[in-house]
Amino acid sequence: MEKHIWLERWENNETGFHESSVNPLLLKHFHALELPLASRIFVPLCGKSLDVGWFLAKGYCVVGVEFSESAVKELFKELEEEPYVVKEGHFTHYSAENIDIYVGDFFDLTLELVGNIDAIYDRASIVALPAEARPKYAKHMLALTRSAPQLLVSIEYDQNLSNRTPFNVDSDELHTHYAEHYTLSQLDTLEIEGGFKGKIPASDTVWLLDDLNL
Template sequence: MEASFWHNKWESNQIGFHENSTNPGLVRHFDKLELPSGSRIFVPLCGKTLDIHWLLSQGFKVVGAELSEIAIKQLFEELNILPMVEDTEDGKVYTAQGIQVFVGDIFTLDSTRVGRIDGIYDRAALVALPEAVRMKYTAHLRGLSNTAPQLLITFDYDPATMDGPPFSVTKQEVESHYAEYYSLNQVQNSELEGGLKGWCPARVNIWTLMPA
């Protein structure tokens, strides 16, 4: 999607994609990555997700990337944390104890700027991107993280019934992005209660990706 699409969503508070509780798949499956407390977890296209609250509560450090500064301001307000805000030539960076969030286009980030990444939690990034961009994104994510372990959540539905985002990402597509680099394990395949956007039948697929 164009950057303006997401900026407009946050500016108009049309954020139905924002979950009002911690994602149950994160709680149920994140320990399968076998990452020790203190690991730095990258959350791409993070918005103001409550999943960050959970990761911090478990002793992890969080590195986020988000296009909308509105979302990041709300994230820190809801965390009740006053961040240090740094203007750089590549965009703003919000930093506090245990958390750092880069504001801007994720494709402008590089591994030097982001620093070490021990694991990735992708709930809302891959499914937010149109098909033409997803291969570029997954390659970029591997480069940023040095192919770090990943918990990935996707949706599978008939794309003829609904326009994304979130987009349908099939098992075959996940394999096309990652099977060459990771050992893939589908740890959940379940019907999404209530459907996407409250009406579209869909299945939730959750994957652990471990470096091959």
């Protein structure tokens, strides 16, 4: 997604992609990552996701990146945390105990900035990007996290019926981006009640991307 479109949606409260509860596929399948407590989980395009608070409540650390500063402010407000805010290069860094959120462009993030990442939770990030940006996204994700394991939630539907986000990202595409670096396991598929945009048959699929050598 183009940065200005993402920002406009937050500014105009057009945030239908924001879930009003913790993602059910996360609740059901998070255990598949087998993470010890205090592991650092990277959440790209985190917005003000309730999933972030769930990770923190379970004893994990969160590192996120988000275009919209207003979304990040709302996130900390809902977490009832007073963030420490500082400029770091291209980013405004919001932090509190066990949480670091960088306001800026994902593609500007560096390994030195985010530090060690133990796992990635991609629920609404790769599907927010147009097809031409996704190969670059996957390549940068791999470099940024040293190919940390991922719990990834994709959406699948007939892209010919809609040109709006979230975009269709199917199994073939995920394998194209990641099969050289991970073993991809499809854990679950959940039909979207009422369909995508209320009319197009669609499903959410949760994937575990783990060590290629396992």
